[in-house]
Amino acid sequence: MQATTPSRTLSAQQVLLCGALIVTLSMGIRHGFGFWLQPIITERGWTRETFSFAIAIQNLAWGAAGPIAGMLADRYGAWKVLIGGGLLYALGLVLMSVAAVPWAFTMGCGVVIGMAQSGCTYAVIYGVLGRTVAPERRSWAFGVAAAAGSFGQFAMIPIETLLISHLGWQMALWLLAGSALLILPLALGVREPERPVVVGGQSILGALREAFGYRSFQLLMLGYFVCGFQVVFIGVHMPSYLRDKGLGLEVSTVALMLIGLFNIFGTYAAGMLGQRFPKRYLLSGIYALRAVAITLFVTLPLSPMSVYLFSAVIGFLWLSTVPPTNAVIAQIFGPAHMSMLGGFVFLSHQVGSFLGVWLGGRxxxxxxxxDVVWWLAVALGVFAALINLPVRESPIRRMAAA
Incomplete structure (x- = not known):
């Protein structure tokens, strides 16, 4: 029984465009944070662990706030959460630039930016897409949004390195803070009409009990933990790893650009393939290929060409887990609580991110x-490949009965 009828509809094309631009900004800005490690610790006299800990807290705060942001987006509207996320993003970047002691840096770069990212990245955007795009095209739409985030990662790397080298790292952060405010007007483009109130619909607690009691949801969370560990360790620490091996800044810059570039193709391909093949096999294959790629990277002789080849391969696999994972969640549980459930799965991702980036520095x-962290990433990749195989993709019995 419905109490109201929506007076207007939201165009799927409009949601895709505005959502893609939001993800481009939010993911693009953070992808270059590794380039701030050396100038910040050099000027402040800090260790790598100090910087790594702040980024680790950022990922943990992002994950912890994700379910709350998703719950608010599902209940009160994603556009309101996006506006709050954009404001917090700008504030966090400013605090990151002026912090003179480690605890203040951790608050700005870690807590504030982490909370901001929970409100303006995939989980919130995917919730709107899940309610707007037809079920048979969701995996494709998720792939498009993920590819947009990948394009942001590709495009922002040269911009951020240029800003740091010409204006200094502090002024560069101020300019990025200004660009984060562009999320605010874009948020209005994903403003959904008032949704009907469903009498007797599933409650938030009911949705949580159902999901956390379902084995496939648990397995997806474990797999996403591994994803977070791998990508954030590589994204933050690879520039310093390459520098330690005698390779210059230009190699690191090209490497991260290649990750962002090939990530565009990988995420879009994952979204397309998710419409045609079982998503559990797709996820298992992605994690297995990551393990192989990292193994070859750390065992073969290191050169600029080997770095570029690794970056292209790992870039293709970088966020390709995102579309099929979220598509499986929507397929099993439906779109009503998708932002919240996606937020909880992403919390697991961010716990892995915390450990990956912090253990890298520690x-x-x-x-x-x-070396130890590289091999740990390999072992976790094999683990994730195995646990995704028994995931069941069919709608939960409640959904089938409805």
Missing amino acids: LYDATGSY
Whole structure:
């Protein structure tokens, strides 16, 4: 039984365009944070672990706030959450630039930016897409949005390195803060009509009990943990790893650009393939290929060409887990609570991110090498490949009965 009828509809094309631009900005800005490690710790006199810990807290705050942001977006409207996320993003970048002591840097770069990202990235955008795009095209739409975030990662790398080299790292952060405010007008483009109130619909607690009691949801969370560990460790620490090996800044710049470039193709391909093949096999294959790529990277002789080849391959696999994972969630549980459930799965991703980026700095300071973390990333990739195989993609019995 419905209490009201929506007076207007939201165009899927409009949601895709505005949502893609929002994700381009939010993901693009953060992708270059690794380039701030060296200038910040050099000027402030900090260790790599200090910077790594702040980024680790950022990922943990992002994950912890994700379910709340998703719940608010599902209940009160994604556009309101996006506006709040954009404002927090700008504030966090400003605080990151002026912090003179580690705890203040951790608050700005870690807590504030992490909370901001929970409100203006995939989980919130995917919730609107899941309610706007037809079920048979959701996987494709998720792939398009993820590809947009990948394009942001590709496009922002040269911009950020140029800003740092010409204006200094602090002024560069102020300019990025200004660009984050562009999220505010774009948020109005995904403003949904008032949705009908469904009498007797599933409650938030009911949705949570159902999801966390479902084995496939648990397995998806474990797989996403591995995804977070791998990509954030590589994204933050690879520039310093390459510098330690005697390769210049230009190699790191091209490497991260290639990750962003090939990520565009990988995420879009994952969205397309998710419409044609079982998504659990797609996810298993992605994690297995990551393990192989990292193994070859750390065992073969290092050169600019080997770095570029690794970056292209790992870039193709970078966020290709995002469309099929979210499509499976929508397929199993439906779109009503998708932002919230996606937020909880992403919380697992960010716990992995926290450990990946923090252990990278911690173990480097303890051993003088990243080798242990590289091999840990390989082992986790094999683990994730195996646990995604038994995931069941069919709608939960409640959905089938409805």
